[in-house]
Amino acid sequence: MQELFIQSLKNKTNNTNSFVNEIAEILDIGYDAAYRRINLKTSLTLDESVKLAKHFNISLNKLFEIGNKNSIVTELSPPINDVKGLEHWIRESTKHVITVKKIKNAQFIYSSKDIPIFHTLTDSLLTRYKMYVWLKDLNVEMAKSKISFDDWVQTIPKSLLTSAFDLGEIYKHTNIIELWSDNTVNGSIQQVLYYFEAGLVSKEYALQICDDIRDVINHVEDKTINQSIGVQNSSNSFMLYKCDLQTLSNTIMVITPYGKIFFSPFTVLSYFKVEHKETCEMMYEFLQKLMSNSKLLTTTGERDRTIFFKKVHQKISIAKERINMGDKMTYI
Structure with missing residues (x-):
């Protein structure tokens, strides 16, 4: 050896x-x-x-x-223990995928248990709220703290936001395949409801975050429709599959003419980076089978596409109604 x-x-x-x-x-x-x-x-x-x-x-x-x-x-992503750790994680993640932006015919395949992280790394309140939730999950002191999102959002370092925006920007410049299910949006909505009901995010901010989630869904829907009718905002393709059979995992595969790698989730944000050729081929074959058993909403027709996005929008509307009422009903 x-x-x-x-x-x-x-x-x-x-x-x-x-x-x-x-x-x-x-x-x-x-x-x-x-x-x-x-x-x-x-x-x-x-x-x-x-x-x-x-x-x-x-x-x-x-x-x-x-x-x-x-x-x-495998390679394990950097640990996240605080704000500096989160920024370091984002910068290291950017290094892993930045070259994809420059490679012709490179492609992402994203198995979306939750809304793909790249869609949430924009200059929005949703991006800032996601950071708050991540640190609540990963930072012991933050978890113990009763600091509200309304207060914490005022303390975010500019460098952290800039790093996040840079990572999100990469996703706009390559070919994308995403697999969603009817439950993909649930996690983000539940995070808003959980901290709102805990008194850690104000009604005003909670409603605005829901609107930001709706903006993400509108963006994904527009990209899907534009691809289906042949109107594209760039030379890169976007394909959205609706998966009803398997549970999705937040696995991300990067495919280039030089080979394949994939990132498999470990905890909240941490992941294993896998480059082993045979293992990557196994994951690629699995994702291909997953797609073959799913509906490609880019080509499946207006009816199926409309029904899918209508259900997602209804969930967001229900969440906003619940926030406005301030009740404690169980959601989803």
């Missing part, structure tokens, strides 16, 4: 001098120690393997491709 990994490093090196010296410099060890590792006399530690893999841009899955075929290496 180590022999295969070392050979992969040799194939990737651009160093015209000594490969041993290069390894010694990267690992901050002596020449003799590096020589022993290259010649398999000393085993590489996991930390050393990670350092070398990062330097040479080699997937550590190569270490597992021999032997146990059921083991792969």
